[in-house]
Amino acid sequence: MTDEEEFLAGYDPSRYPAVAVTVDVVALTIRDGVPHVLLVERGRPPFQGLWALPGGFVKVGAEDLDTAAARELAEETGLETPGRVHLEQLATYGDPGRDPRMPVVSVAYLAFGPTMADPQAGSDASDAAWVPVPSLGLTASGAQPPGATRRLAFDHARILSDGLERARGKLEYTPLATAFLPEVFTIPELRAVYECVWGEALHAGNFHRKVLSVPGFVEGTGQTTASGGRRGGPRARLYRSGDARLLHPALLRPGTEDGVR
Template sequence: MDGSQFPAGYDPRAFPAVAVTVDVVALTIRQGALQVLLVERGEQPYAGRWALPGGFIRPGEDLPEAAARELAEETGLTPRAHIEQLASYGAPERDPRMRIVSVSYLAFAPDLPDPRPGTDAADAAWHRADRLPELAFDHGRILGHGLERARDKLEYTPLATTFVGETFTISELRGVYEAVWGLPLHAGNFHRKVLSVPGFVESTGETTESGGARGGPRARLYRAGDAKLLHPALLRPAREEEVR
């Protein structure tokens, strides 16, 4: 049965029309800060307001495909690392055009380049997660949920390794945690905790070419290990106090 045929007695016009969109919370770390990709809407509703990249799904298109396509079309970026479904949003009046349900996605990648706006966006730019403008629709709520998901996942999954390159130092990995969590971490304690988690990172046997600007010893290089979950988890300092 193709999409133009329906069972006997079934009339799809008897039901209220509902559209489905995808919206993408794309995160990266630039200049040591967690940044969110936003597009300036070029059309109504909310023309001129910043929003998450996204749009309507196409016939025959699966949701993850739509999320990747919208991200590429509106910004010129294709996620190179990790993308996952975040949540669904279907409040009756969340969009003034009609009843629209949004399925949101969360994307992570290291140091992504400057985006370029697509045909239906006036502009596209990275915004620091702690300096965000007021967003269109309910995108502020979606973004808030995406940020909290990212902060939580850093505790119990190796997600942080998707924000760095193929090889990295423990200091660079700590910078990811500090940027996403928004707080400084003790270097020695962090180093010890990371190396105590089986499968989180593995040594490459190599070091950096230099000791950095201060001329210290060369740092060891690591790559992501094969762990899917971190045990023990790397809890945020506030949660460590709660556990104690």
């Protein structure tokens, strides 16, 4: 028997204190030019009646974290990840007391997807819905004002806030904005994603030039939209996402000049 086998044999996992590991998913999409986040209404304590990010316990040792996040997203809301949904790890939260039941470490995930159907309420949730982010009235620091119509459970206001900030940054140097759109899209639609996530208007001409000049960002399909825009204008050309994983040079957002100091 080697040292290592000897050690394993004498090892008793039950001596360790009970800790739970969960995943929580910040799933974002865009509806009518407004960012929406997927929330579930809690059907049981703690925080019964408040809204929370979809998530649940990880079967540590039986599944990896990415799989757990995809599973929870599907289970609690009836949404399938395999499609065009982008899923990436966001951060991990483990402050004492963040769950009143027991010590919990929560691995947060960030998901982007195109506009999807309304979700189905799952096991633990009495309701599930795409909620407009502005309606939650988040402050920059990730806090939620007392008067908000929908209050978020646990530290989910902070997690959502971190997710939004990550999304804003990701649009700068990755082509992930296309994950919010269907497989085929126009440049103005892509611009609308940026304007919606960054919350500021962009110069249409410069944006157009920039997107087409970044190698691998989008590739043309040779097609155009069937008709012009709602209120006029010519038909727009259709593009699909290119093969670039990183944008070089990046699309830096205008406002941040000397913002964060």
